[in-house]
Amino acid sequence: MVRVLVVHSSLFGANARLAGLVQEALEESGAQVRSRGVRQVVLASAQVEPAAAIPLASADDLEWAEGFVFTSPSHTGLPSAAIKAFVDENHDAAVRGAYVDKTFTAMATSGFAHAGQERVVDDLNAVAAAWGCVLVPPSTAFDRINALNGNPFGLSFVLSHGEIVDVESASTVLRLHLGRFVSVTSALARARTGRDGAAASPEHPARAVDALD
């Protein structure tokens, strides 16, 4: 049973709801799922009530999973500061190779068709590339997935009044893409069993911190 971590960034709840649909689709494909949020870091003018029931993603969650699904709203065309802070806080494990060969797929929301939907998933993919993940983007090779909007780099969803437009279509697309994602994750997880974990290898000492800022 493949273990998948879903990490979402959500200020008003839309990406939290998206993460719920993601979890359903993953579980239908036979995955074991942890769904987690990230700590908000932006000083909001309007105080947002935290969604009490959503636990925050931890280093242990990243370690546990064999595949990652990250979802973020587009904030000024890029991933939210909150999900970026989560990435930065787990930098040390990443450079030790802790996430090598885990699978990754990215998702985004925004209030316009564009407004960074391609760039947000592309940036999340860049994080996964730096971590040594194996990337599974949705592509434009599946007509029933293209029906959503044809974003090849990651599934992306337009919000209207804080809600995903047409939840049923979204669920269909999520099932199609995440079924493939689980299948790739499963193939890689089986291959990893029985050989030395990448992270344990002497090829991966921690990088010297003195180059950072």
Added chain:
Amino acid sequence: MVRVLVVHSSLFGANARLAGLVQEALEESGAQVRSRGVRQVVLASAQVEPAAAIPLASADDLEWAEGFVFTSPSHTGLPSAAIKAFVDENHDAAVRGAYVDKTFTAMATSGFAHAGQERVVDDLNAVAAAWGCVLVPPSTAFDRINALNGNPFGLSFVLSHGEIVDVESASTVLRLHLGRFVSVTSALARARTGRDGAAASPEHPARAVDALD
């Protein structure tokens, strides 16, 4: 006298020192400069002593300036969460058009030649594009600037033990590029005088927040 805001993100001081060199080069070109940092948002394992003397960038600084220089280290191939939080916190003014037609140029540092030096400046340029800024990247058309490393999207610098390698060369390249930046900023600032400010126009009402998350 053109007004330029320099915003840097710095955990251990390297980008703060880079911002100092930027300020010198801008002032040599006749610009009036405000140099500012951003609030750290990442929970660091090692506590970093804040550089006490560096004031934080404010909404007023963004309003005041006619041109922006943003510098960020590469954290996992993207701009730091700290500079992204600063961007997110100033989203409302951006969608009201407050930064339209101001000039922008981006800079980055990292511990390797690559490790995201191109992507970091490209992401900062994406923020500026969303804001309605006019972008002035360094290009590959100037051989004395190319001598640095030929990054066309923004000047970028390799750090060694937390220091910019070859400060004298860096200063030369900064003077060449920022001289051109000040000249473009000045031309646009003069053109803006005497016509209705873009931000005041009925074309720019605040965008409905209900599409955000």
Added chain:
Amino acid sequence: MVRVLVVHSSLFGANARLAGLVQEALEESGAQVRSRGVRQVVLASAQVEPAAAIPLASADDLEWAEGFVFTSPSHTGLPSAAIKAFVDENHDAAVRGAYVDKTFTAMATSGFAHAGQERVVDDLNAVAAAWGCVLVPPSTAFDRINALNGNPFGLSFVLSHGEIVDVESASTVLRLHLGRFVSVTSALARARTGRDGAAASPEHPARAVDALD
């Protein structure tokens, strides 16, 4: 009167028609316009009749213009090979600084809302950055432009059966954005008059070809 070159890449005519709308909008803003196509380079299975009336963009057109508008369809998420070949063929003038401080804005079409609409304009912007152009993306600061789809990096249009959907709305958005583009181009062109042209400066010798491949 500002001189603007419109370069489009078109296999079946859609971007040629888009270039026509672009020309109208530019001329309404007072610009003098040259509209040009690019040579096709892909071996098509179905032979496409060349649009006889459209002259190909030349080195002289690039030299003549004070601002550039490039439009390309998304082919596999990137600009077409045809427009890329046009860029590559004008590389030598670019490294001599021939396009420094000319303005640039990019446009794209595709058959889906996404399918690379953000990446195509972003890649065209990257070319302009390498050339030393000053970039004028449409931003997300103008609600009447956002009504199109909110792509901050360049205007982008969905095609249906080879036609731009809702030509009237497209024209409105083109007028708004290109009016600002002409105004920025004009400000920079005026500033350039009377000082040494950037291209003539000893800062811009041709780059050694021995690093290429």
Added chain:
Amino acid sequence: MVRVLVVHSSLFGANARLAGLVQEALEESGAQVRSRGVRQVVLASAQVEPAAAIPLASADDLEWAEGFVFTSPSHTGLPSAAIKAFVDENHDAAVRGAYVDKTFTAMATSGFAHAGQERVVDDLNAVAAAWGCVLVPPSTAFDRINALNGNPFGLSFVLSHGEIVDVESASTVLRLHLGRFVSVTSALARARTGRDGAAASPEHPARAVDALD
């Protein structure tokens, strides 16, 4: 025995030599390799003698392979027009799903440390994402690979006088990264055996051409 196709774009021979090093590293990892060039499409001022011995990549080569390695020089910060033309010419098979779940990794060369080394591999990765490939970037998690230059998105090499600087180091890095690439490709190839090929599925009818241009 895993089947890998190496596609390179080369005007003066540097990427052809890189492809040779790639082939050696792949074969050491137990892969069966086809090494291919692409047709030049740019009208060169200086006529370049075609490297006679290098066969051109064909649709059959793409079909045959279970994994792809693409290498391109940076031309104006983007992949060469030649490799883009090759991609465009194989668009129809891509939208029929012919390349789904094949693995992909990208490489680049340029005359400066930057000059688009990150963007070139990122663009090639975008093609692979659109095709439905599973991406295996080199990451920054391996110190011995980082010693090259730390480009997380694809291996990239600086050229000097048309030659890769330090071939021995390049070979070491290629062996490390391509060993992992072959191992991931092998795991996915084994998993694919015995189930219906993705391309044969009714989920993948050819996309209607009427949205293209």
